[in-house]
Amino acid sequence: MTEQGGARTSAHLGAAEHIRTYPFDTGASVSGVGMQVGPMGTEGPWAGGEGLSRRVHRIDFHVLLFFRDGPVRHTVDFTEYEVGAGDVLWIRPGQVHSFSATDRYVGTALTMQPGFLPRATVEATGLYRYDRPPLLRPDEAQRAAIDASLEQLQREYLDTATLPLSLHTSVLRHSLTAFMLRVAHVSAQAAADECRPQPDTTFTRFRTAVEQGFTTNHSVSAYADELGYSRRTLVRAVRAATGQTPKGFIDRRVILEAKRLLAHTDLPVGRIGAAVGFADSANFSKFFQQHTGVTPAGFRGEQA
Incomplete structure (x- = not known):
């Protein structure tokens, strides 16, 4: 059973329509699965400088940005973060954020739809731990492991030829779970709460x-x-x-x-x-x- 409902944002508010909310676009995913992974590049929503970047907005899904260059200034709920090469930004559903209109975003963007991962994974990875900081700075060993895991996840995401869609989706869920556990470990360290019990x-x-x-x-x-x-x-x-x-x-x-x-x-x-x-x-x-x-x-x- 997959996680449901935890990412529902306040976009249903009549007033909140003045802060535009962008939904997860399954139509833009390979095979229509509940995740996407690819380069930020020079165009599109994760490039910075154009489109989404010029407007404060919400998302109703998870975005993890893995930077290969910097510095980049990115604002999440009233805090401006300066992100460098090797850093990670984890923006959770419902958070209000904005891209820099001048900085260049270089690296990989991973997005996932609420409900794509099982409830146990949601709990283990702290997917909705809004008390944890968006900016993560993995050390060298952690970064190498994350990079290798991310490359594997991207290969699985793009490989639509070797498995039926149902199995392909299951493999992606397992691969994404393993990857998110690595990122969540860095997130727990950043929050200095590794010893705190996980929310029940x-x-x-x-x-x-x-x-x-x-x-x-x-x-x-x-x-x-x-x-x-x-x-x-x-x-x-x-x-x-x-x-x-x-x-x-x-x-x-x-x-x-x-x-x-x-x-x-x-x-x-x-x-x-x-x-x-x-x-x-x-x-x-x-x-x-x-x-x-x-x-x-x-x-x-x-x-x-």
Whole structure:
């Protein structure tokens, strides 16, 4: 059974349509499989400088960019990363990002559709660990192993002649799983949390429910009831996975979405508050200021 639902973004928000979301295009994949791998090159969406690169946007799939040259400046959720040769950028579904309009992107781009990998792989690789940094800097040995694994994955992806489609897809899933485990190891090191237990299914289900419902539901008890857990069970699972309380996790997700809309759209503050679950504009402004130290208008002004 493959993972479902964990990557559903807030693109269903009426307000979020002002930040364009790009879906995974299976039609652009070899044989229509749920992944793509190929060079960033000088043209197309992963080239930088053209098309997507000039606009802040979301994606509803995973993108991993493996750089062979640099430096390149790439922004993910309000942080600009300077990426060099040998570095990796892992952009997760729903994150708002933008390409440099001047830097040249050289290397390999790997994309994967939510649901393509099995649930066990999703858990083992931390596919939706948004607390981990997008920028990864493998050491020399890790980079060599990743490069070799990526080359093998690309060969399997392009080889459509030796196996029936169903077997070809299965081989790709296994190859991609092995590859992602290598990348996830580097990601865990970057986050300095190798010793932290992996999130269990309780947290995974909670995180998915929050991603789907944070625009209307800010209640820990409501999520616990929806998922069939006691509040205490939910508190233990979320704290073990993130170090936060469930309420803190929900609030951070709401604040992130509010920041995205304030920075990247011209929507009035009241409409942004409504888009993240506040019927009253004053309550939204108070909530935002409590969590950020500035008013929504003040935050928007800082981004200008």
